[in-house]
Amino acid sequence: MIEVRHLSKSFVKYEKEKGLWGMIKGFVNAKKVITKAVDDLSFSIAKGEVIGYIGANGAGKSTTIKMLTGILTPSSGEVTVDGVIPYKDRITNARNIGVVFGQRTQLWWDLPLIESFTILKDIYQVSDADYTERMTLFNEILHINEFLKSPVRTLSLGQRMRADIAASLLHNPKILYLDEPTIGLDVNAKKNMREAIKKMNASFQTTVILTTHDLDDIEELCQRILIIDAGKLIYDGALSDIKTKYGSDCKVSFVLKEPWKDFVDLAKMMDVDPLSITVTLNDDKLEIGFDKRNLSVATVTATIMKHFEVSDLSIQETDIEAIVARIYREGHA
Amino acid sequence: MSTLKPYWAYAKATFTVGLAYRLHILFWVLSDIVQVSVLLLIWTAIFNSSSASTIQGYTLGQMMIYNLVIYMTGSFAFMRPLWDLAEDHYDGKIAMSLIKPTKYLYEVFFRNLGNNFIGNLIISLPLVTVLVGVSLTMNTGVTYTVANVGLYVVSIILALVISFFSNFLFATMIFLTDATFGMMQLNEAVIKIFSGSMIPLTFFPGWLRAIAEILPYASVYSVPTLILIGRLNGMDLWSALGLQVAWAVGLVIVTNLVWNRIIERLKVHGG
The missing domain is CATH 3.30.70.980 (YebC, transcriptional regulation domain)
Structure with missing residues (x-):
C-alpha cells in the first residue's frame, strides 16, 4: 500500500544572530543552515495494517507524514502510496487518503458541524446513498449526531476530534493518517477515540498510520511500530519483539x-x-x-x-x- | 460542469460563513456608506471651489456617478486572495487544503467568489439605490444603454479573473519572503493609485496615464466603469476589452506556472 525508499527531506533555514545588531546583520546577510529533517528512510506498509509511527519531538514524524500526504516534496528518494506518487499527483492521492492533524481541523470553524459534512460531500463528490450510509455508521461509532447542529467552534476538543475523524473518513479513504489524534483529550475521550479507530479499521479495512506521544495509543492499536530519531528509522518491527528485547x-x-x-x-x-x-x-x-x-x-x-x-x-x-x-x-x- | 462542483462547495462555504456573521455585515455596510459619502463630499467640495463647471471632462454629477459605479465595480470584481494566502500560510492551514482533491489556486478563487457574492448582495443594493437617485435628481447626462450594461457584465467577469490572478501572483511573493504585512500594504497602495478608484485616470499626466491604462489594475476597476457610464466607445472600447482578455489569459497561465513551482518548494508552518 505504501512504499518508501531512501526518502530524505532537508530544509534551508536562515539563522540570525542575537540582539538588534544581529537582526540587522541577518537582514542583510543571514547565515544559511541546512537541516535534514528526514534522512534516508525506507519502509513499506501493507493494506489494513495499523502502524504506530513514533519519535521524540522534532524527530521527523510530521515531515514524513507531510511527504506521504503530498503536502511536501521530498528532497530525494521515492514514495508511492497505493501506486501514486503523492507530490506528483496530489489530487489522485488526496482521494485515497484521509488525514487528521490533531492540532488542526478541517472543519469549518464558524458553521454548524453538519455543514462541514455537506461541503466535504461536494468536494469529494460522495453519492447521496454513500453519504447517508456513512453518516449513520459514524454516528454509531463516534456518536456525532448529538452535536451535529452546533457550530464547530463551540464543540469540546473530544467532540471536535471525533467530528474530524468522521470528516476524514467521509470519502472512505484507503489510508488514514492520524497525527496525534488523542492530543489533549481526557482519559475517557482517549478511550472512545481508540475504540473508534479500531472499529473503523475493522469495518473498512482502512490502513492506519498513527503518530503519537501517547504510548497507550500504540499498545491498544498497533501491531507494528516504526521509531524514528533525528530523521532516521531506528526500529521497524512488531511491538511484541521490542518488548521481549527490552522488556x-x-x-x-x-x-x-x-x-x-x-x-x-x-x-x-x-x-x-x-x-x-x-x-x-x-x-x-x-x-x-x-x-x-x-x-x-x-x-x-x-x-x-x-x-x-x-x-x-x-x-x-x-x-x-x-x-x-x-x-x-x-x-x- | 461536474468538475467544477467540488469548487462551488468552497464558494458556498464562504458565502454561508459570511451570512453567519450578521453584525459583521452591518458594520461592513456602514463602512461602505461612510467611504462613499466621504468621496462624494470631497468631489462636491472640489467642484464648489473651482470656477469651471467641468473638470477633465466631468461635471459634478458625472463625477458622482463615476465614483459610485467604480465603487460598485470594485465590490463585484475585486478579490483578496492575498488575505487567504497570508492566513493559510501564516499558521500552516494550507496543509488542510493540500490534502483535498482540489487545486489550491482554484479553491481560493471560489472562496473569494463566495465572499464577493456576499459583498454584491450587501453593497449593490444601497449603491444602486443611490446611483438611481443621483441619476434621476441631477441632470448628469449619463445614459445606460442595454449594450453598455451587457458589455459591463462581460467586462466584470474578465475583471474578476484579472483581479484574482494578479493579486494571487502578487501574494505568492509572501511565500518567498514571509513578509506578509508589508506586502499587503504595498499591494493596496499600488491598486489604489493605478486602478482609477481614487481619481479617474484622465487626471494623470499623459505618460503616467498611458502606463496606468496598460497595467491590470485599470482593467479591474476603470475599464468596466467607463464602459457602463458610456465613456469608452468605438475602437477604444474594443481595445480595452481586448487588453482585458489578454491580461486574463496571460495571468491565468503565468500564475499557474508560478504557483506550481512554489508548491514544490513550499514550507508548511507548524507541526
Missing part, C-alpha cells in the same frame, strides 16, 4: 524496617554474577535491578526477606514508555 529489565524496591548496616553479598546469596544486578541503598530503601532472564522476581524477594525485615515492597516491570525512552536515548534499537 526483561525488572526492578524490585523494598522498604526495610531497620536501616541496613552490615555488608551482605547479595549476588553470592542469589548465586549470580555481581555485575548482572544493580543494588541501590538509601537509608531504609533498597532497590534491586536485574534481568528477568537471569533471575526471577521470586528469588530476589525470597532472598531479601530471608535476611531483612521488610515493611513494603513493589515490583516495576519495564513498560513500553521506558523502552522507548531508552531507545530514544541510545539512538538505536
Whole structure:
C-alpha cells in the first residue's frame, strides 16, 4: 500500500544572530543552515495494517507524514502510496487518503458541524446513498449526531476530534493518517477515540498510520511500530519483539524496617554474577535491578526477606514508555 | 460542469460563513456608506471651489456617478486572495487544503467568489439605490444603454479573473519572503493609485496615464466603469476589452506556472 525508499527531506533555514545588531546583520546577510529533517528512510506498509509511527519531538514524524500526504516534496528518494506518487499527483492521492492533524481541523470553524459534512460531500463528490450510509455508521461509532447542529467552534476538543475523524473518513479513504489524534483529550475521550479507530479499521479495512506521544495509543492499536530519531528509522518491527528485547529489565524496591548496616553479598546469596544486578541503598530503601532472564522476581524477594525485615515492597516491570525512552536515548534499537 | 462542483462547495462555504456573521455585515455596510459619502463630499467640495463647471471632462454629477459605479465595480470584481494566502500560510492551514482533491489556486478563487457574492448582495443594493437617485435628481447626462450594461457584465467577469490572478501572483511573493504585512500594504497602495478608484485616470499626466491604462489594475476597476457610464466607445472600447482578455489569459497561465513551482518548494508552518 505504501512504499518508501531512501526518502530524505532537508530544509534551508536562515539563522540570525542575537540582539538588534544581529537582526540587522541577518537582514542583510543571514547565515544559511541546512537541516535534514528526514534522512534516508525506507519502509513499506501493507493494506489494513495499523502502524504506530513514533519519535521524540522534532524527530521527523510530521515531515514524513507531510511527504506521504503530498503536502511536501521530498528532497530525494521515492514514495508511492497505493501506486501514486503523492507530490506528483496530489489530487489522485488526496482521494485515497484521509488525514487528521490533531492540532488542526478541517472543519469549518464558524458553521454548524453538519455543514462541514455537506461541503466535504461536494468536494469529494460522495453519492447521496454513500453519504447517508456513512453518516449513520459514524454516528454509531463516534456518536456525532448529538452535536451535529452546533457550530464547530463551540464543540469540546473530544467532540471536535471525533467530528474530524468522521470528516476524514467521509470519502472512505484507503489510508488514514492520524497525527496525534488523542492530543489533549481526557482519559475517557482517549478511550472512545481508540475504540473508534479500531472499529473503523475493522469495518473498512482502512490502513492506519498513527503518530503519537501517547504510548497507550500504540499498545491498544498497533501491531507494528516504526521509531524514528533525528530523521532516521531506528526500529521497524512488531511491538511484541521490542518488548521481549527490552522488556526483561525488572526492578524490585523494598522498604526495610531497620536501616541496613552490615555488608551482605547479595549476588553470592542469589548465586549470580555481581555485575548482572544493580543494588541501590538509601537509608531504609533498597532497590534491586536485574534481568528477568537471569533471575526471577521470586528469588530476589525470597532472598531479601530471608535476611531483612521488610515493611513494603513493589515490583516495576519495564513498560513500553521506558523502552522507548531508552531507545530514544541510545539512538538505536 | 461536474468538475467544477467540488469548487462551488468552497464558494458556498464562504458565502454561508459570511451570512453567519450578521453584525459583521452591518458594520461592513456602514463602512461602505461612510467611504462613499466621504468621496462624494470631497468631489462636491472640489467642484464648489473651482470656477469651471467641468473638470477633465466631468461635471459634478458625472463625477458622482463615476465614483459610485467604480465603487460598485470594485465590490463585484475585486478579490483578496492575498488575505487567504497570508492566513493559510501564516499558521500552516494550507496543509488542510493540500490534502483535498482540489487545486489550491482554484479553491481560493471560489472562496473569494463566495465572499464577493456576499459583498454584491450587501453593497449593490444601497449603491444602486443611490446611483438611481443621483441619476434621476441631477441632470448628469449619463445614459445606460442595454449594450453598455451587457458589455459591463462581460467586462466584470474578465475583471474578476484579472483581479484574482494578479493579486494571487502578487501574494505568492509572501511565500518567498514571509513578509506578509508589508506586502499587503504595498499591494493596496499600488491598486489604489493605478486602478482609477481614487481619481479617474484622465487626471494623470499623459505618460503616467498611458502606463496606468496598460497595467491590470485599470482593467479591474476603470475599464468596466467607463464602459457602463458610456465613456469608452468605438475602437477604444474594443481595445480595452481586448487588453482585458489578454491580461486574463496571460495571468491565468503565468500564475499557474508560478504557483506550481512554489508548491514544490513550499514550507508548511507548524507541526
